[in-house]
Amino acid sequence: MTDITTDADEAGFANDRTQSNTFGEAVRSYVNRVRGGDMGALPAVAGLLVLFIVFGLANDRFLSALNMANLITQAGAIIVLAMGLVLVLLLGDIDLSAGVTGGASASVMGLLIAKHDMPWGVAVLGAIVTGAVIGLVIGVLVSKLGIPSFVVTLAFFLGLQGLILKLIGDGGSVRVDQEVIKGITKNNVPVMWGWIFAVVIIAVFALLSLRSHRVKVSKGLQHQPIAVVFAQIGAVAVILLVVTYVLNLNRAPNPGFVIEGIPYVLPLVIALLIFWTFILSRTSYGRHVYAVGGNPEAARRAGINVDRIRVSVFVLASSMAALSGVIAASNLGKVSTSSGGSNTLLYAVGAAVIGGTSLFGGKGKARDAVIGGLVIATIANGLGLLDQAAYINFIVTGGVLLLAASVDAISRRRRSASGL
Amino acid sequence: MTDITTDADEAGFANDRTQSNTFGEAVRSYVNRVRGGDMGALPAVAGLLVLFIVFGLANDRFLSALNMANLITQAGAIIVLAMGLVLVLLLGDIDLSAGVTGGASASVMGLLIAKHDMPWGVAVLGAIVTGAVIGLVIGVLVSKLGIPSFVVTLAFFLGLQGLILKLIGDGGSVRVDQEVIKGITKNNVPVMWGWIFAVVIIAVFALLSLRSHRVKVSKGLQHQPIAVVFAQIGAVAVILLVVTYVLNLNRAPNPGFVIEGIPYVLPLVIALLIFWTFILSRTSYGRHVYAVGGNPEAARRAGINVDRIRVSVFVLASSMAALSGVIAASNLGKVSTSSGGSNTLLYAVGAAVIGGTSLFGGKGKARDAVIGGLVIATIANGLGLLDQAAYINFIVTGGVLLLAASVDAISRRRRSASGL
Amino acid sequence: GGSDSSGGSDGGNGGGDKVEGKIGVILPDTKSSVRWESADKPALEAAFKAAGVKYDVQNAEGDADKMQTIADGMITDGVTVLAIVNLDSDSGAAIEEKAKSQGVKTIDYDRLTLGGSADVYISYDNSKVGALQGEGLEKCLGDKDANIVYLNGSPTDNNATLFSQGAHSILDKNAKYKKVGEQAVPDWDNEQAVTIFEQLYTKADGKIDGVYAANDGLAGAVISILDKNGQAGKVPVTGQDATVEGLQNILKGDQCMTIQKSATGQAKALAETAIAMVKGDKPETTGTVEDETGKREVPAILLDPVSITKDNVKAVIDSGDMKASDLCTGDFAQLCTDAGIS
């Protein structure tokens, strides 16, 4: 019976291990974690890879530089919309009106430019303020009156369609001809600057990672072995450089015409991803959002103003929806009475959920929106290259969505079987 | 300090009171309960009443017998759809595909009649089987693979639209000319039979209530005073008789043509309401549905086969969706490629939620679908009489939805303030 | 599907012995009308196949974003002539601009893209459609006082607005007619149309003498309610698209007229034009149409819509747009025979 005590780390508190183990150990423990089902973004990324392989085999244009650039501009709007929705879903709420909020905000922007000759900055600001105000009203109705967010946002989904119709007239549309706004999806970062940005981002990432690692070591806190940190930096560097390289190729299909460089929408999405990841994981605001989503009563007892968090989340989500509306308008070159309607919202929520965000609150990350948004955009993009009848497209879209989600679900099931 | 013991009912178990108190006491305790916020269906009904008053004032045709009959046939499909969704929502799941499941099932029915000359019974059965099979597949994917129901049913929402296009693509719609099926919404119960049914239902209700009361009294269980039982019977009788009377008037606006009697869809809805109320509150199956929705882990530990419950609920909900599709087809006289699409589903879920069903599972009743469905149908019905521009309709629909929901929410808030 | 003859996407410019290049067509949706999938697509594919040209015909399913995505994909895929049925002018213009910037020629099919840069516009005259509907209703009503209800298409669809304006331009002139209700049906949704019309009917206390319904689907919804109130056949209803449903209702006497915009005819025109353009020839046009937004005259091929009533249902079958066997099912066999269709 004497061997039992060896297990106890009597010296320190608990069995809490903080020491850095070797790279090999870290890899083994990661493999163990994955075996145990704790896979993070792995399954969703795997789902995306499967899609890339399938579509890549089905049509060899799919993996061309031109199509990759298309994919990025096509995914932009849904990713940004889904990022806002992740916030709402983190609280366990839903925002059915996010799509049309984007449409309404974009209409405001379009009208400010077309009818009132405002500069693009003012117009975009106008759109975002419109979104924020809509979010404010929704948030107040949900948190102060306690009406379920499903009903409030369903009402706004309808009401805002009316507003859009009123703003731009039955069957009408507003042209978005402003160069900067159209440029978000149409223009590209000059090749040189693309490389510079990529290198700078890699350098900053490396610096921050190494610094944080050093602090943890010196304070004796939990940390990964240094080799893992280097591996992470390496992975980020490779991905960024490859993407930059591909997008910096000339991708114009017709000779005599040059299209090269990273579409502006990509740095925009990356900036938003970094911003929201920072907010959610490194600020107390983000922490409070998770807490309210996980257990609102516990959050309240911890002194968190639950109502204020909820209102703010709706404001932020609707502002993101407005931004998404601007990107969509940029891509379409106009805002129409049907902007943001149809299935936009369902797709965006689906993107967040496929990425790994829970509909029941408390679980989700900004990157879920990016991965899930790419999945959704890839389905439309890939199918578009295949040239099938409409009914086949519907059916295949449904089937592929299911496929992408089931990769994720099956892996998570293993985790729950192992009790995590 | 001696007065303290008087509170304790030392004789029996606990303070549990089973004795019948007087009618006055019962009324007072009801008022107390309502004050405390435990209102049951009261707020949703109040919301409905508000709508009736507003629309009644806005247009004097609104309260006419003709329009009441319109309202009933218009509400039929959404009520039946929402009833199925209540089951799904009770589990904390969602079925985005329910609307198009109805459309797909109705297409099958239409084609069985139009192309294969099947009798109406077989065709309707075919529709319901189609719904059940769809529900089975959804249920299995959700419970066995563990994919979130939002994603599975989003995929089906898309896939089934493809199926409908495929089924009825050539021609764009399938004519539903069968007299019995069209009769569900077009024909009326003969006046005499209407009265007979009403009286029989009242008698049965009275009998059952009194018998259950007697059993409770004799076993010494919790029960209401007899006067309350009589009051309930009276209320049911008055409502049924008034409705029967109004609908038995001749409501045809054009002279020389007689429309009178209860539209067949009403007894159908009432039968479904009774059926589901019975299943949910009086059978162990219903109890298990609530348990799984309230705390799936506790249900599992109690030996309930959670997966089987979940699959069965999706099967039942989709079968109800199929029935709803049949009713919609009856009302429309055809099945079109857009049947069950658009916002059908959002409206039906909204109906259930407005009626009082929770999106988080464990809370809801069949009657919620009826009350909420009436609210939704009343909005469209009342607005239709006002004949306004499209944008106004959108805005007013959203606003009125919000209004109806806030009556409910505010009253529930009071309950939560009092800690219930 | 029609992908079988598209020759694979790897063909590049090497193999084709007849025509180099490829034609892309993007249809708008599956909801506003079934013609896109059931008539245009087969007709186009047949014409392209016959000409031995590579092609790619897709449907944007009512989603402007999706149309942009498809267009991107087609251009990626080496399409040299792109024909679109825009979902609205501005998104169409964006697509055309992008295409032009990559050296792809564009055609506006069925709907003119205001402010666009299409090389040719091929369509039925849409404002004429509404006018024909108005005239048809006028004919069915005859010379008497009449209460008219307007059931327009989707408020977000510009064509619906044009149709309605066309009808009003005729009916508003007649002093005997009185408008007793007018509603737009969101998304052309037939199910909502039932409720909307039932309420207009109730509001007018059943005193309705004629119904302008923007297309056959909406007309069907209207007839369902008229039938319930014993008024079917007594109140004339207009339609559009000459669908099976509409023609059957006409044969039955429940609907007074519909508009045929022969998809096969239009598709044939598109195929000829596109093939010419792929070959580098200048397409033959019948005139020009003014694009007010773009301030230019767009070369156009304008086809004439045909008004169909009980008397000339047969013309639709004769045009090849519809098979008699599709129309004359069940109870309608007899009615077909009566109308001289076999």
Add this chain to the structure above:
Amino acid sequence: MSTTPILEMRGINKSFGVAHVLHDVDLTIYPGQVTALVGDNGAGKSTLVKAVAGIYPIDTGEYRFDDKPVTVHGPKDASALGIEVVYQDLALCENLDIVENMFLGREIKNGPVLNETEMESKAREVLKSLSVRTVKSVRQSVSSLSGGQRQTVAIAKSALWNSKVVLLDEPTAALGVAQTRQVLDLVRRLADSGVGVLLISHNLTDVFEVADRITALYLGRVAADVATKDVTSRQVVELITTGTSTDFDGAAAPSATA
């Protein structure tokens, strides 16, 4: 003391992802006896109980019931064997009332219809025997109950059925003095009627009062499995906190080395 155990777990291992919680654990429950399972917080007691109840699948190990090897795939299997469990985290449905919770999964029916009257009277009876005096009504929703009232409902639920083995995971943690008394009496009564009882408790006074045998877990391993009469309270505390007892007579724990 009966010689054949009613339930026996041998060499049980259980991990959650990388956390190895149970190491080669042996557990034996005899009919007619109260076996106490003691151990520090996080020792693995509840995990072991849940493994027995079929909530967690075990990684390796043998599950024997009534001297025959069995496989238990879920709570349903366990309850079919006649095993009743009171979980530490109670597992009640807050949206249901007391009666509904007590009969969940085993409702009494009249044909297809629930027999509410019968369930209500049975529930009232059992609750009465457990000294519940503050519950207003058996039709009260569980969400409005106090901590101790909930625990009582969970215990009452398990006492409703004739079972062969009853596992109680800290059943008296939230109970008042009188209620604790009743539960301890119930435990003794159950054992005396031939049921095999497993009682988890941190209260050694209670353990020494009712238990026939004590199994001590230490960091997921069995530190001792002895008859109550062979050990003192101080020794048990040592076993719990250090996994070993200096002046502990090894011979008294034959199964601990098995």
Add this chain to the structure above:
Amino acid sequence: MSTTPILEMRGINKSFGVAHVLHDVDLTIYPGQVTALVGDNGAGKSTLVKAVAGIYPIDTGEYRFDDKPVTVHGPKDASALGIEVVYQDLALCENLDIVENMFLGREIKNGPVLNETEMESKAREVLKSLSVRTVKSVRQSVSSLSGGQRQTVAIAKSALWNSKVVLLDEPTAALGVAQTRQVLDLVRRLADSGVGVLLISHNLTDVFEVADRITALYLGRVAADVATKDVTSRQVVELITTGTSTDFDGAAAPSATA
């Protein structure tokens, strides 16, 4: 004994719908003293604590803090007054880890950024002092903790801050022997440093060990409020179970009739 109470509740009434749970309850907490709140299951102890903590609004009654009347609208107000609470139902966020839970609502920041390193080391320190030996990592999610481990986290959370009043609702219910010892020591240490402590427990041995005063609730009414030294354990049991004590010296409970 200090003469001015740090916290005083007078004539508190609280109903849930029709259920009248607290009747004219008086509660006094003195700085530097441990006041034990005892009572049967469902007596209203937790309700009273939640009323003090601002979780439940009180229907009528006076709330005095530091000899001044105050109004407490929510937990935020209570914690601003310097009141820390360990709830019976713990109220932890299962999706967050131990450190995140302990600092929830009062995160340590470096400018706008969370100072994770500081929080982690502080949390580790406090947990160490509470004899937690089985927790694998302070970065473990709370959902994977055992019952006792969770309770320890909740207690540790309240021990992090310098507060004037600490309310502990059955803090040791799920704890092992050693951990219970640590918590009782903590309670005493807190009181000795001048904090006013309210301890709810069903374990009278613990109560008599650490409490200076005992307030007994019976069916939502105060049955007695006495100094520990003036009563015996048997008397307290009587007060809890019957609301009165036959041979109880009335003079020893001046406030019970107030």
